[in-house]
Amino acid sequence: MSSVPAVAEYAAFAASLADAVRPLSMGWFRRRLAVDDKADESPVTIADREVETALRAKITERYPSHGIWGEEFGKTGVDAEFVWSVDPIDGTRSFITGHPLWGTLLALLQNGNPVVGVIDMPATGERWVGVNDVAAGVREARFGGELCATSPVTTLADATVYATSPDIFDAAEYARFERLTKAVSRRRFGGDCYAYGLLASGHIELVMEAGLQTYDYLAVAPVVEAAGGVITDWEGKPLTLTSQGQVLAAANAELHAAALACICG
Numbered sequence: 001m002s003s004v005p006a007v008a009e010y011a012a013f014a015a016s017l018a019d020a021v022r023p024l025s026m027g028w029f030r031r032r033l034a035v036d037d038k039a040d041e042s043p044v045t046i047a048d049r050e051v052e053t054a055l056r057a058k059i060t061e062r063y064p065s066h067g068i069w070g071e072e073f074g075k076t077g078v079d080a081e082f083v084w085s086v087d088p089i090d091g092t093r094s095f096i097t098g099h100p101l102w103g104t105l106l107a108l109l110q111n112g113n114p115v116v117g118v119i120d121m122p123a124t125g126e127r128w129v130g131v132n133d134v135a136a137g138v139r140e141a142r143f144g145g146e147l148c149a150t151s152p153v154t155t156l157a158d159a160t161v162y163a164t165s166p167d168i169f170d171a172a173e174y175a176r177f178e179r180l181t182k183a184v185s186r187r188r189f190g191g192d193c194y195a196y197g198l199l200a201s202g203h204i205e206l207v208m209e210a211g212l213q214t215y216d217y218l219a220v221a222p223v224v225e226a227a228g229g230v231i232t233d234w235e236g237k238p239l240t241l242t243s244q245g246q247v248l249a250a251a252n253a254e255l256h257a258a259a260l261a262c263i264c265g
Contacts, residue, residue, distance in 0.1 A: 007136045011116045014106045015129055017058055018120035021051045021104060025089060025122050030098045043092045048072050051088035051104065059084050069241075071215045083109045087215040091164075091192035100124055103193040105219035110135075112241055117222030119197045128197045130223030141227035143201050150228040150251035151202040156183040156258050159205035159251075162195035163187070173210045173246070176234070176263040180208060183262050196220035196249060200227035205251040206259055210234075212245040224249050230256040234263060 028047035035043045052072045059068055067077030070086040077083070084106065089095050091102030100123035108116040115133040120126075128148070130141040141148050153159050161184050163169075169177055181187040184206065191198070193216070198204045200223045217231075217239050224231045231249040232238060236256075239247065248263070250256035 007115065007131055007133045007138050010108050011129055011131050013062060014108060014116050014118045015127070017055055017106055018104055018118055018127060020058060021054050021088070022120070022122040024051050024054055025095075025104065029095065029123060033096060035096055043096060044072065045089075045092065045096060047095065048089045048092060052086055055084075055086050055088065055106070059086075069215065071213065081111055083112075085109060085114070085215045085218040087193075087213075087219065090216060091194075094190075094192060099190075101191045101194045105193055105215060107215075107219035107222065109218065109241075114218045114221050114239075117219040119193050119220060119223055121194060121197070126197065128200055128223045130200070130221075130226040132222040132226040139226045141200050141223050143197070148201045148227050150200060150224075151205050153205045153251060154254040154258075156180075156255070156262065157185060159184045159255060161187045161206035161208055162191060162198070162204055163189055163208055164192050164195070165189055168209055168211045170210070177208055179265070180206070180259060180262050193220055196224055196231075199229060199249055199251060200224055202227075202251070205255055207247070207249040208259070208263070209247045210245060212247055214241055214243070216245075217243070217247050220249070228252060232256070232260075234260075236260050 033045045052070045067080040067083035069075045087105035090105045094102040104120040106118040107114045117130045119128040128143050131138050195207045221231050233243050234246040
C-alpha cells in the first residue's frame with residue numbers, strides 16, 4: 001500500500017521530469033524537422049525520440065525497479081508494481097505544424113492503476129498534476145500549483161464537449177459522437193491532451209475521443225478524477241492498460257451518466 005509521503009515524492013518527481021524535458025521539446029518546436037510515419041500512420045520526429053530517451057534515463061536512474069511503457073520505445077519491466085507511462089509529445093501533428101497545444105504526458109501506475117498524472121504544456125507554460133491514490137487517501141489536482149476543480153454543470157444542454165478531431169472516429173463512432181454533440185450546448189475540436197486540462201480546471205465539461213493508446217489516457221485520468229471528474233471508456237468501464245482507446249471524460253458523475261446514456265442509446 002502506498003504511503004502519503006511516497007505519493008507526494010512520486011508526484012514531485014513527475015513534475016521534475018516535465019521540467020527537465022521542456023527545453024528539449026521546445027528546442028525542436030517550430031523548426032523544420034524530418035517527419036516519419038509509424039506503422040499506425042501516426043507521425044514521429046527526433047523530438048519525440050529525444051524527449052522519451054531523456055525521460056527513460058531519468059526514471060531508470062531514480063527508480064531502477066520501476067517499469068516504463070513509452071510511445072516510442074515500447075515496454076520495459078511492465079510487470080513491476082510501479083510502471084511509468086510516457087508520451088513524450090502528445091499531439092505530434094500539432095507540434096510539427098507549429099500549433100502550441102501539444103503536451104508531454106506522464107503517469108505512474110501502481111499495480112496497473114494510475115495514481116499520479118501530469119499534463120505538461122511546454123509551449124504555453126501550463127501544467128496540471130493529479131494524484132488519485134485511493135490506497136494512500138490522497139486525491140488532488142493542481143494547475144500551476146493551485147488546486148483546481150471541474151465544472152458544476154450537470155446537464156448536457158449546458159455542457160461543452162471537446163474532441164481532438166472528427167478524424168479520430170470511424171463511421172459508427174462518429175455517429176455516437178454526433179448524438180452527444182446534438183445534445184450539448186457546443187462542441188469544439190483540437191487540443192489533444194489540453195482538453196483534459198481544461199476540463200479539470202472547469203472550463204469545459206466533456207471530452208469524447210477514440211483511437212487513443214494507453215499512454216494517451218493514463219496520464220490524464222488522475223488529473224480528471226482528482227479534480228472531481230469521471231473518466232471511463234464508452235461503456236462506462238474504468239480505463240486500464242487493455243482498454244480499447246474509446247474515452248469519455250465528464251466534469252462529474254451526473255453529467256457522465258447522462259453522456260453515457262446519450263451515446264449508448
